[in-house]
Amino acid sequence: MKVYSKKALNEFNQSLTYDDISLIPTEISRIKSRNEAETNCTFLGLKLTVPVISSPMDTVTGMDMAKELTNLGCLGILNRFDSSLDEVLSNGKSVRGIRGVSISLNNDLKAIEKLVLRKYVICIDTANASNKVVLKKTEQIRKKFPEAKLIVGNIAHGATLQQLEDAGADAVRVGIGSGSVCTTSIQTGIGIGQVSSLLNTYFSRNEKKLKIKIIADGGIKSPGDAAKAIALGADVVMLGRMLSGTRETPGEVIKYKGQLWKKYRGSASFGVKMRNEFIEGEETMVAYKGAVKNVIDAISDGLKSSMSYMNCLNISELRKIDTFAILSNSSYLERLPKI
Numbered sequence: 080m081k082v083y084s085k086k087a088l089n090e091f092n093q094s095l096t097y098d099d100i101s102l103i104p105t106e107i108s109r110i111k112s113r114n115e116a117e118t119n120c121t122f123l124g125l126k127l128t129v130p131v132i133s134s135p136m137d138t139v140t141g142m143d144m145a146k147e148l149t150n151l152g153c154l155g156i157l158n159r160f161d162s163s164l165d166e167v168l169s170n171g172k173s174v175r176g177i178r179g180v181s182i183s184l185n186n187d188l189k190a191i192e193k194l195v196l197r198k199y200v201i202c203i204d205t206a207n208a209s210n211k212v213v214l215k216k217t218e219q220i221r222k223k224f225p226e227a228k229l230i231v232g233n234i235a236h237g238a239t240l241q242q243l244e245d246a247g248a249d250a251v252r253v254g255i256g257s258g259s260v261c262t263t264s265i266q267t268g269i270g271i272g273q274v275s276s277l278l279n280t281y282f283s284r285n286e287k288k289l290k291i292k293i294i295a296d297g298g299i300k301s302p303g304d305a306a307k308a309i310a311l312g313a314d315v316v317m318l319g320r321m322l323s324g325t326r327e328t329p330g331e332v333i334k335y336k337g338q339l340w341k342k343y344r345g346s347a348s349f350g351v352k353m354r355n356e357f358i359e360g361e362e363t364m365v366a367y368k369g370a371v372k373n374v375i376d377a378i379s380d381g382l383k384s385s386m387s388y389m390n391c392l393n394i395s396e397l398r399k400i401d402t403f404a405i406l407s408n409s410s411y412l413e414r415l416p417k418i
Contacts, residue, residue, distance in 0.1 A: 081405075082404065085401055089278040094275045096274050097304040097308070100404065102400060103404050104388045104389055105402045106390050110392065112387070113383040113387040116393070119394070120314070122250075122292065122315050125200070129382070130314065130315040130382075135179075135202055136158055138323060139328055141158065141163060143329075146175075147372070159181040167199075177199065179200040179202060180194055180202070181201075184212055191220055191227075195224040200228045201230065202231075204232070208232050208248075209238075214243070217247045227247075229250070231243060231250075232253075233253065233255050235253070235271055237280040237283025237284065240280060240284055243291060244291040250314070251280070251293065251294065253294060254276055254296040260319075260343060262345070277293065277311045278312070293313045295316045299321060300320070300321070302378045302382060306385035324365035327370070328341055333364070335364075339366070341364070343364065343365045344363070
């Protein structure tokens with residue numbers, strides 16, 4: 080079996096996603112217990128206990144989710160469709176517990192100024208960051224507010240990374256078509272596997288000596304996937320489905336056939352757009368999961384366990400991992416629980 084480095088994975092002749100690869104421990108770990116591993120990191124000036132940020136989807140991040148994620152040492156990005164955004168924009172002071180807000184390309188600079196003054200991380204929430212309008216908006220915000228912390232998205236490849244940083248982006252969401260309720264790849268034929276997207280972006284950043292942060296956005300189904308994303312060079316992971324169905328997500332808990340559920344939908348679904356135009360997202364129901372703290376704790380524990388196997392005391396060491404396997408379909412299936 081060949082042990083692949085990041086470079087070798089990036090040069091692989093097929094597009095890869097998380098289910099196609101595995102981390103390989105190749106050295107004796109100096110870590111006695113997973114509790115010795117530290118998952119804290121700094122992202123856009125914010126100290127995070129776990130390298131997790133929430134997707135600004137209307138069924139994932141409302142005010143309650145954003146506040147609770149802050150309490151848990153993560154970053155919640157309030158979705159741009161939420162009526163709570165009016166409170167954020169009109170309140171004379173920062174809304175306690177909110178650190179990140181998404182905006183559309185239509186938000187004017189006066190509204191954005193209020194977000195900058197309150198030191199919110201701003202996410203320009205679009206489907207395609209490699210777009211003239213997105214670059215122009217980013218340039219306008221950066222020129223007017225040099226101190227702003229700006230996230231743009233999304234990209235599937237590192238070819239435009241230099242232009243995004245030059246325009247003023249501090250971080251970029253990497254992943255097109257990989258979300259569980261995203262149908263962009265089916266509808267448009269756009270997108271590659273998340274492993275290949277992350278690696279291409281990672282090497283583009285290194286080769287051009289850029290500072291822009293990489294957000295792994297989409298395709299993460301488990302703590303193990305989050306560990307793989309960080310090991311592939313992502314600075315943080317963005318979660319949608321893993322956080323969906325929790326108590327803090329917007330929407331009511333629905334009881335159906337004795338089971339509790341909550342709604343989950345893509346940002347470009349009909350339920351969000353509410354008009355007959357091109358749809359690139361699905362709408363579904365997910366089982367109710369209880370408090371989001373349980374999900375974050377599970378991710379933290381999974382990351383720490385992975386780090387203990389890989390002899391990594393901190394997130395920076397995990398990002399330097401360079402030993403991976405490519406799994407056959409049978410190899411992937413073999414490691415799934417048999418119940």
